[in-house]
Amino acid sequence: MLSMLLAALDQTIVSTALPTIVGDLGGLDHLSWVVTSYMLASTVSTPLWGKLGDQYGRKRLFESAIVIFLAGSALCGLSQDMGQLIGFRALQGFGGGGLMVLAQAIVADVVPPRERARYQGLFGAVFAVSSIAGPLLGGLFVDQLSWHWVFYVNLPIGVLALAVVAAVLPAGGRRTRHSIDYFGIVFLGGAAACLVLVTTWGGGVYPWGDPVIIGLGAGAVALGLLWWLAERRAAEPVLPLRLFRIRAFNVASLIGFIVGLALFGALTYMPLFLQVVQGISPTLSGLHLLPMMAGMLATSIVSGQIISRTGRYKPFPIAGSAVAAFGLYMLSHIHADISTAELSAYLLVLGIGLGLVMQVLVIVVQNVVDFDDLGVATSGVTFFRSIGGSFGVALAGSIFTSQLTDDLARLSRTVRLPPGLADAVQGDPTVIRRLPPETVRAFLEAYADATARVFLFCAPVALAAFAVAWLLPEVPLRETTKAADLGEGYGAVPTERSSLDEVERGLWRLADAGMREDYYRRLGDASGLPDLPPGSVWLITRLGAQGRQAGAELAERAGVTVEEGRPYARELMERGLIRRTEDESCLELTADGERAADRLVAGARGSLARLVEDWSPREHPELRELLDRLPRELLGAKADRPGGG
Numbered sequence: 001m002l003s004m005l006l007a008a009l010d011q012t013i014v015s016t017a018l019p020t021i022v023g024d025l026g027g028l029d030h031l032s033w034v035v036t037s038y039m040l041a042s043t044v045s046t047p048l049w050g051k052l053g054d055q056y057g058r059k060r061l062f063e064s065a066i067v068i069f070l071a072g073s074a075l076c077g078l079s080q081d082m083g084q085l086i087g088f089r090a091l092q093g094f095g096g097g098g099l100m101v102l103a104q105a106i107v108a109d110v111v112p113p114r115e116r117a118r119y120q121g122l123f124g125a126v127f128a129v130s131s132i133a134g135p136l137l138g139g140l141f142v143d144q145l146s147w148h149w150v151f152y153v154n155l156p157i158g159v160l161a162l163a164v165v166a167a168v169l170p171a172g173g174r175r176t177r178h179s180i181d182y183f184g185i186v187f188l189g190g191a192a193a194c195l196v197l198v199t200t201w202g203g204g205v206y207p208w209g210d211p212v213i214i215g216l217g218a219g220a221v222a223l224g225l226l227w228w229l230a231e232r233r234a235a236e237p238v239l240p241l242r243l244f245r246i247r248a249f250n251v252a253s254l255i256g257f258i259v260g261l262a263l264f265g266a267l268t269y270m271p272l273f274l275q276v277v278q279g280i281s282p283t284l285s286g287l288h289l290l291p292m293m294a295g296m297l298a299t300s301i302v303s304g305q306i307i308s309r310t311g312r313y314k315p316f317p318i319a320g321s322a323v324a325a326f327g328l329y330m331l332s333h334i335h336a337d338i339s340t341a342e343l344s345a346y347l348l349v350l351g352i353g354l355g356l357v358m359q360v361l362v363i364v365v366q367n368v369v370d371f372d373d374l375g376v377a378t379s380g381v382t383f384f385r386s387i388g389g390s391f392g393v394a395l396a397g398s399i400f401t402s403q404l405t406d407d408l409a410r411l412s413r414t415v416r417l418p419p420g421l422a423d424a425v426q427g428d429p430t431v432i433r434r435l436p437p438e439t440v441r442a443f444l445e446a447y448a449d450a451t452a453r454v455f456l457f458c459a460p461v462a463l464a465a466f467a468v469a470w471l472l473p474e475v476p477l478r479e480t481t482k483a484a485d486l487g488e489g490y491g492a493v494p495t496e497r498s499s500l501d502e503v504e505r506g507l508w509r510l511a512d513a514g515m516r517e518d519y520y521r522r523l524g525d526a527s528g529l530p531d532l533p534p535g536s537v538w539l540i541t542r543l544g545a546q547g548r549q550a551g552a553e554l555a556e557r558a559g560v561t562v563e564e565g566r567p568y569a570r571e572l573m574e575r576g577l578i579r580r581t582e583d584e585s586c587l588e589l590t591a592d593g594e595r596a597a598d599r600l601v602a603g604a605r606g607s608l609a610r611l612v613e614d615w616s617p618r619e620h621p622e623l624r625e626l627l628d629r630l631p632r633e634l635l636g637a638k639a640d641r642p643g644g645g
Contacts, residue, residue, distance in 0.1 A: 001126050002161040003066060004103040006154050007096035008127045010038060010073075012134030015268055016286045017147045019275040024147065025082050032397025033086045035268050036196055036390045041093030042100070043386035044189030047238045047379065049098040050105065051180045058102050058109060059169050063162060065098025070158040077151040092151075110170060135271065135289045139282030184238040187227035192387055194220035200394040239380050240373060248368040249377060251471050252361045253384040255317055258465040259357050260388025262324060262350075262458050263296075265396035270347075272400075273451040277336050277444050291344045295351025296358070304359040311477045313360050317469040320356025325462035327353055332456035336444045357465070361385065367475055371620055396454045403453040407446035527603035529596060535560075535568035537600065540577060540589070541635035544597030548581055548588035604631035 014021070014034055021034065053061050072092025079085035104123055111119050141149040194216045202213045231237040243249045274285035299320075307313045327350030334343065361381050369377040520534035520541075529537060535558070542554060555565045569587060572578040577593035580586070589597060609617065609627055617623035 001103070001123060002157055003062070003099045003165075004123060005126050005130055006069065006158055006161075007042070007099035007103075008130035009134045009137065010092065010096055010154070012130070013138040013150055014038075016135045016139035016271040016275075016282045016289075017142045017150045018268065019272050020142050020147045020282060021085070022082075025079065025085065032200060032268060032393045034082070034089055035264065035393045036200070036397075037086045037090040038093035038096065039264070039386060039390045039393070040189070040193060040196065041090040042097035043383060043390070044185065044192065045094050045097035046101050046383070048180070048182075048185050050101045050379075051236070053102050053105055055180070058106050059165070061098065062102045062106065062169070063165055065095045065102060066158055066162045066165070067095070068092075069095030069099055070155055070162075071095075073151045073154040073158070077148040106169070135293075136283070136286035139271075139284065139286035142282035144283075181230065181234040181236055181238045183230040184227055184234055187223045187230055188238060191220045191223035191227060192390070194223060196390050196394045199391060200398055202398065237376075239383070240376055243369070243373060243377055243380060246368055247471065248364050248473050248475070249380070251468055252364045252381050254468050255321070255357060255465050256361045256381050256385035257388035257391070258321075258461055258468075259324075259354055259361075260385040260390075261392030261395070262328060262462055263354055263392065264389035265392035265454060265458055268393050269396050269400055269451055269454050273334065273448065277447045277451070278338075288340070288343065289347065292347035292351035292354075295348045296355040297351075299352050299355030300359045303356050304363075307359065307363060307477075312474065313363055313477070314469075314472050314474045316360045317357045317472060318466065320353045320358075320360075321462055321466035321469050322353070323356065324350055324353030325459050325466055327351075328455045328459040328462055332452045332459060334448060334452050334455070336441075336448045353462075357469075363477070364472060367477055368473070371616065371623065392458075395457070399454050399457050400450045404446060404450035407449055408443075523600060523603055523607075526607075527596075527599040529599070533568060533571065535565065536571050539565075539568050539572060539587075540593060540597050541600050543578060543587060543589045544594070544601065545632045545635055548586040550586050554587065601631045601635060604635055608634075 018034060049061065049065065069092055072088050072090075072095055075088040076085055076092060079088055107119050107123065137153075138150050141147070141153060198213055198216045198220065201216075202208050206212045228241065231239065231241050270289060271282070271285045274280050274288055275282060280288070303316045303320075307316065327346055327348075330346040330349065334346075362378055365377045365381045366374060520537040523541075524530060524532045524534065524537040532540075538558065539554065542557065543549065551562055551565070551569065554569075555562045558565060569578065572593070573580075575592075576590055577596055578587050579590055581588055605627055608630055612623060612627070617627060
């Protein structure tokens with residue numbers, strides 16, 4: 001969790017530090033790449049880390065990812081110019097992608113299946129909290145220490161995580177042989193990088209007709225074609241082409257792309273407005289972003305719960321994209337004198353809209369693909385959301401820089417400026433504080449106008465998502481699809497899991513909910529033991545799953561005292577279902593008890609089989625094996641005081 005916290009924080013922690021970094025290193029026109037290089041590297045490297053971890057074991061790879069991430073962090077803090085910082089951020093992002101995907105995968109290696117849903121929920125909460133805390137912590141470090149500590153803070157925490165991993169993480173775990181799609185990963189990442197460069201440099205650093213821009217565009221097309229050819233031949237393609245024949249996948253991926261674009265575009269350039277135009281501290285600029293992040297978190301949770309209960313998901317992306325477009329449109333009216341309350345209200349509206357959309361995307365995709373594509377479809381939709389974030393930051397940077405350049409050119413014709421001041425402001429926006437008061441006001445309006453133009457561009461893009469959302473097919477939800485968690489719906493956390501992992505996670509979440517609803521009484525009734533109290537049913541299943549056990553050990557596992565558990569054991573002894581061992585130290589099942597336990601396991605298997613019936617387990621041996629394994633892992637595990645149901 002510490003490692004994943006570091007990787008997730010570094011997606012957002014630099015946003016409030018960027019104005020200070022630009023003031024120190026210069027290069028306002030390169031500001032977006034400090035965020036984009038990290039996101040691109042982490043997103044593109046995710047499938048590689050996931051497949052290598054499955055194939056060669058996760059411990060050494062996880063340690064390597066931590067070391068790469070820490071090396072990138074240290075080098076980022078030591079950077080002397082923006083070029084170095086951007087390059088080292090890419091290195092940091094490469095390690096960060098490994099941290100996020102391997103941290104989630106390791107849960108399956110070290111946590112008992114019965115507990116996985118709870119732990120994976122905690123990992124989702126870590127990502128959500130980091131999205132809120134990142135901008136605030138970035139501002140705090142800049143104010144109290146320096147911008148270098150935005151990166152240095154990773155070192156002590158990362159070293160601690162590395163030491164703990166080296167000392168206690170088992171080196172074993174499941175190994176799965178893969179045919180890794182190296183060509184697909186390289187070509188897809190290269191095409192994405194070329195397109196982001198086009199959006200960053202086109203119309204700003206280079207004219208749209210410049211050979212550099214044309215060459216990058218041609219390179220993106222060529223790499224995209226090579227990726228298409230590679231995916232046709234790959235045994236395990238990173239993004240199977242057949243997914244693009246599914247309308248719901250295409251629509252959800254496009255919406256996710258737009259959501260990522262709007263979220264990270266706003267998150268990157270709002271602190272620049274707050275610190276440069278309104279003159280507040282980096283810490284306070286982080287606080288100003290809290291309404292957006294809190295609104296996004298709240299509606300993401302609420303919409304997920306409503307979808308799980310009602311089975312209807314289409315209204316949420318429609319409403320959410322409309323609300324987000326309205327929030328972006330209102331933000332396009334920001335000006336130098338805007339009040340904190342008004343700005344917070346606009347950001348809250350944007351966050352509410354984005355949160356309504358986020359939780360839906362994974363649910364939609366998992367609900368329409370076949371079992372064989374469940375894992376790659378899930379990782380695919382999060383991939384497009386992350387790439388959308390990269391494009392959002394790049395486009396926002398291009399629009400901001402272009403508009404600011406135009407505004408400063410117009411300003412120079414009406415206000416007498418020192419020679420070279422316009423270029424100086426592009427390199428270090430803090431120089432405006434040294435201008436005469438009458439000139440400062442004009443510059444602040446120019447900055448506010450450039451920031452507003454970013455939101456004005458994003459508003460119709462969000463409206464496009466609103467239009468596209470109407471194309472989502474409304475398909476009845478599969479039972480396991482209803483069990484999507486916060487970690488999938490919030491932010492842009494990458495995933496790389498198999499289809500079996502996705503179904504198993506859903507079953508455990510549903511089983512967790514069922515355990516809180518008088519499960520053992522219902523199981524006894526369905527298995528031909530209707531007159532047994534739930535505590536006795538639990539005891540049979542526990543002995544059936546684990547074999548003979550001492551009474552004190554059983555009571556501890558059930559969460560009751562020995563005295564509280566004794567009546568349930570006595571009931572079973574009187575019926576001849578359990579007995580004491582010869583040395584009187586343990587309880588064990590009789591032959592009749594074994595048959596009763598088998599009936600209970602069969603009943604549990606039947607209830608689980610109904611939950612995955614729409615995945616066609618008859619056609620998938622791994623699903624049948626899961627249904628054979630899961631009931632014994634589920635039964636006899638600790639639930640809410642089984643004596644009371």
